[in-house]
Amino acid sequence: MKYIAEIGEHEYLIDVAEPEGSIFRVTMDGVTWEVDYLRISDRCYSLLVDGTSYEVDIIKSVSPYTVGVRGEVHDVELLTEREKRRKAITGQVAAGREGRQVIAAPMPSKVVRLLVGVGDQVNAGDGVIVVEAMKMENELRSAGPGTVREIKVKEGEAVGGGHLLVVIE
């Protein structure tokens, strides 16, 4: 199975061969790693690589994967070649639609104040909406210029994490 891995600004070509028993051979940019693996639970692995022992936790189990290893946390985007092509196209489309922005609640919270109305012009950095969680207010800002197209919530409303709040185009 071939993947393109993106981590920070780094990109790797990955080839995972069918495992033999407990041994995976993973080729990464031409270098082959021989990994003795053991699945401890759904989300935890014990990996032995040339004797070096790694306990690895898959903190987020869909791409971009979040991987914990020896106290470090890494976000790893893994794409098949087809997904990579699709992403490139989508990226172009998104770029073409210039600044369509969806502002979502970063965590479960309560809408404290709407700072804009439908039709308002906003610039990059302008405050759009204020949400509150754990007694802290959090002002969500526009990443770029645009016009407020939709407001999906009311003041005082409680929303879950990821809930759509405002659409700006």
Next chain:
Amino acid sequence: MKYIAEIGEHEYLIDVAEPEGSIFRVTMDGVTWEVDYLRISDRCYSLLVDGTSYEVDIIKSVSPYTVGVRGEVHDVELLTEREKRRKAITGQVAAGREGRQVIAAPMPSKVVRLLVGVGDQVNAGDGVIVVEAMKMENELRSAGPGTVREIKVKEGEAVGGGHLLVVIE
């Protein structure tokens, strides 16, 4: 849903009504318990009964259930009426076959010595087979008199927990 519960020498008639929201009404020998329940995980519940809080762990999830509550561990056999009838019949059959005994490995272990051969007569308390685990030998004995019908293992063999060792009739 109606059950017959057996715990130690005690037997109870149980009726579990369909829950309303988080409230279960469970009738036990005519007395109705109102239980505010919350499932914490597959095997763990928080129960509030008239304000008293119980954290309950279902240690074994098939009947007889093993239930942990406030440091106590209880084995609870739960049968529907049909299962109860079936068990009564099976029990009679088993009793009718008088002393058919299956000796199984109580835990993963190694067979150290066979103390009997096929066709041997044994009495209650006679040693039948010696198994070893964690450097301790464990002699398994016959619960009643009979003749050794089958020996399913060899000396030196490693067996899993529950593995059939010897059949005595």
Next chain:
Amino acid sequence: MFRKILIANRGEIALRVIRACREMGIGTVAIYSDADRSALYVRKADEAYHVGPSPSAESYLRVDRILDVARQSEAEAIHPGYGFLAENPTFAEACEQAGLVFIGPSSETLSLCGSKTASRRLAKQVGVPTVPGTDQNLRDEEILQRAQEIGFPLLIKAAAGGGGKGMRIVGEEVELQSAIRAARSEGLSSFGDDAIFVEKYLTRPRHIEMQILADAAGNTVYLGERECSLQRRHQKVVEEAPSPFMTPDLRRQMGEAAVALAKGCRYQNAGTAEFLVDADRNFYFLEINARLQVEHPVTELTTGIDLVKSQIRIAGGESLGFRQEEIQRRGHAIECRIYAEDPTNRFAPFPGKITLYRPPGAPGIRDDSGVYEGFEVPMYYDPLISKLVAWGKDRPEALSRMRQALQDYLIAGIKTTVSFLCEVMSDPRFVAGDMDTTFIDTFLQQEDRGEPRHRDVAVVAAAIHAYLTERERKPAATPVSGGVAGSEWRLAARQQGLRRGW
């Protein structure tokens, strides 16, 4: 002793009090809001009662409902924890009137400690220094005169000010006139009030506090200090005992000051006197926290005294049972507060469901946590989810244990401050014990946080996981081995087959 105690709080501190009660054989009554039905402390209490919807104002701050539950459950005393109603004189009084013992100081003492003016007056009476200055409105001439007495640098503050507005630091006398004008004008434009006052400006002070215990007979002792200089938004993030800055002499002085303050307000139960300490080891009293502190475990680990059980015993009328000179401190303890906050997004709160939870455990490690795997951290309350505490025979040992414990602490599903605390624990200034209240802000401005070392392994692991996940989706394919599940015999056989013999 009490037969039953109601805990008027939630989260880790409710659990902490429950544990103390269980050890003492005292029954526990928990209260919970809608959001906390699934909380760990509700399961661990002997009894638990619902007191209202999720917002605190409708549940944990509802004195009437809490007293109803106390009556209904026949509790004899109420432990308020910290926060919520812990320092509320009205609540303490309501308990007293309902015939319940409030585990804390009297309502009169709470009132005094809650008033900045009364506290300063108390300090003056018992001869404990406060930050020199005045909170009264002053005329320009008065300010010029007071500035001479206080000395420079000093602070000009708008009386109605806040959040840094209407505040001017004055380094030398020549700057004074213009600073007065600026502060008055900013006060007027921002708050509609040009009243100002002066206060001594402490350059990079340390925040050090002193724990005291006082019984009903007036026996009052200090248990040593806690260094709490590491703060963000006036919220403590790391505390330790003893302070690396402390000297035996200063400890005695500050301890005796704390005892004098406590005696001066007829303090009963556990309390903490907070001080600022400048680079010359002058200390200035700030206020008394008239309750159990969040960071009480570092004192427990160094003195061996259980503060919660002491609180309950004192409230039950028992005497302290030990004298000042019998208190022995040993070793060093550090506490890291684990908050549900996103360090990569200006520490925005991050409630949500904990999908993986693996707390550390090792010699010297204590984790006062209120959460578990599967728990939904509510958005309504303080983001503190756990207090990780490490004890060592000295500061380096405590630090090395804390570093390992933080590295082992796995919390997924929400963002937490674990990785941020990991970095703080390795900061050279922190390791040297060189900190003050500006430490965290300075630390956060540093860009260089070191290169990750295990990026490659993370990529390989992600690839293996993706491969296996894909295979599971197509169950027709050859089964993939390597799971823990299944008989160990098979595992052994497989591995033997794979390895070349020795």
Next chain:
Amino acid sequence: MFRKILIANRGEIALRVIRACREMGIGTVAIYSDADRSALYVRKADEAYHVGPSPSAESYLRVDRILDVARQSEAEAIHPGYGFLAENPTFAEACEQAGLVFIGPSSETLSLCGSKTASRRLAKQVGVPTVPGTDQNLRDEEILQRAQEIGFPLLIKAAAGGGGKGMRIVGEEVELQSAIRAARSEGLSSFGDDAIFVEKYLTRPRHIEMQILADAAGNTVYLGERECSLQRRHQKVVEEAPSPFMTPDLRRQMGEAAVALAKGCRYQNAGTAEFLVDADRNFYFLEINARLQVEHPVTELTTGIDLVKSQIRIAGGESLGFRQEEIQRRGHAIECRIYAEDPTNRFAPFPGKITLYRPPGAPGIRDDSGVYEGFEVPMYYDPLISKLVAWGKDRPEALSRMRQALQDYLIAGIKTTVSFLCEVMSDPRFVAGDMDTTFIDTFLQQEDRGEPRHRDVAVVAAAIHAYLTERERKPAATPVSGGVAGSEWRLAARQQGLRRGW
């Protein structure tokens, strides 16, 4: 200090050593057999190498393979843990010859401590009492004479005996002649040898041991005793420090005896002198355990000294760094050994897969465990899976904490001794500190273990669980609420709907 240490052991003690090394910044090399590929310590080590099949003789006892791994991984020292090769002079010597530091005493010292005769000789040399008697074959007249010297009660033992056969307790002189005849005859018929000897019989002695530390320069200190009288099949099950039976004077005497023994055999590193103590507080040396003891945590918690790190420092050539009079003990610590054994079936070993695992955590609680949820406890090794340790400012506090911790400890899938230990902790004789080496056998003969209190709740819970399990099997039915999963908003709404308003 060493850069890398190989740990020639498995389970909880391997993990314990790994943690000490991590704190010291020393790299760790683990070894594992087939059965231990999935063990926790393998994941927590920096490196891990396979050394053979599951049986110890083919893996953890294979000196050649272990030294190969040490060379391959460039380890500089070997920590042997306890058991396996820990007290094997051949292994220690092989390490020395391979240029590796063996973290323990020299091979000569190990040889001496491993010989009962040499140990008794050493004790005589340094003037430490042993159980009076002789292990030589004696003629009848000699026995009559020695019996007078030793006093009654005494023990006649067949030299070739064992397991109680050929052994007679003699209470008074008149019984002596017939006892001699019986012992000789039983010896002859059972072992084909009528040689016998005499030994003083100690009525219900206590087993108390003394921890020592000795550095390369010969600085030797004692860290206080451990009470280890609670044993089953000569296996310790509960240990504590200090002993409830100890007096300051006896402690000093036994401590000085332990130091004299250690100096007498040029002991280096951590070691333990084991003694029997009779009701009159006479003590008799048994043997030196020339390694880290399983029960070392109770000494660590009372002295504040990390014994594993001390071992490593001493092996690295560092001096102790403290003198006898600087050692301060504080409070009380108790250890309960959690074995994978079935207390309802004569404590038969019970290996298998751990399906649920929830270790306790609370102030004063330390859990030295080597397992996790999902781990298959192998059948090949010692059944010890965890050591639960409680510290308190005094014995009652330590005990109350231990009771709560045991009650909170959930291990499912295998049988363990947790519930048995729970009962021991509440036994009136144990609570009173009145124990000796016969305690556990006596305890097990008691019938009355108290009525369960929560049988009804268990039945109700099982019924609810069965109901829900049945419902899940028929997904067409109305969905049943009550799960933690899902949005908390829904949860809140549901509960509000259900409750009558306040």
